[in-house]
Amino acid sequence: MIAQGQDKLVICKCCGSDACYESEFTTQEGPINTWLCMTCGFTSNTTMTKDGEALKQTLELTADMIRDLRQDHDGLAWFPTCITMPDKGMIFPEPLKGEEEGDWKWTVVKAIDIPEDEQEKYPNPNEPGKFYKKRMDMKNLKRYEKLEFMDAAEDLGMFDRNLIEGAH
Numbered sequence: 591m592i593a594q595g596q597d598k599l600v601i602c603k604c605c606g607s608d609a610c611y612e613s614e615f616t617t618q619e620g621p622i623n624t625w626l627c628m629t630c631g632f633t634s635n636t637t638m639t640k641d642g643e644a645l646k647q648t649l650e651l652t653a654d655m656i657r658d659l660r661q662d663h664d665g666l667a668w669f670p671t672c673i674t675m676p677d678k679g680m681i682f683p684e685p686l687k688g689e690e691e692g693d694w695k696w697t698v699v700k701a702i703d704i705p706e707d708e709q710e711k712y713p714n715p716n717e718p719g720k721f722y723k724k725r726m727d728m729k730n731l732k733r734y735e736k737l738e739f740m741d742a743a744e745d746l747g748m749f750d751r752n753l754i755e756g757a758h
């Protein structure tokens with residue numbers, strides 16, 4: 591996809607904040623707009639119409655938990671985003687357990703270096719003979735409230751590269 595013009599901030603349809611990134615892309619099927627709110631972390635685009643193919647595919651590929659958090663605004667479906675940056679880490683919505691069962695928060699997991707003498711335990715399935723140098727440190731999770739997506743993204747270091755590229 592090719593980005594056109596400049597990203598701009600608009601009012602979020604989900605949480606009402608003014609920190610929702612809108613980007614316009616040109617695709618073979620025509621222009622589409624995408625949104626990612628930096629306050630609530632919800633994302634959508636103009637292909638996410640009810641009964642549309644893109645939404646059908648998303649529903650098939652998405653975990654139940656994320657599907658359950660779906661919001662519909664102006665005929666488009668919005669979902670919490672999941673971000674994976676192999677060098678930096680991940681952000682994803684995580685269901686809570688225990689007393690907070692049924693609720694969720696943003697979880698940040700950071701990528702950490704794998705010591706050289708342990709790298710052979712982490713083969714890269716896409717590149718036979720190569721090994722990962724970083725892994726996700728699942729033991730050190732950090733949780734953020736639903737409207738603290740920006741803090742989670744900052745924690746991950748998302749802002750020293752293209753924001754929207756990192757969001758896919």
Ligand SMILES: [Zn+2]
Pocket residue numbers: 602603604605606607610627628629630631632
């Ligand atoms: Zn929002």
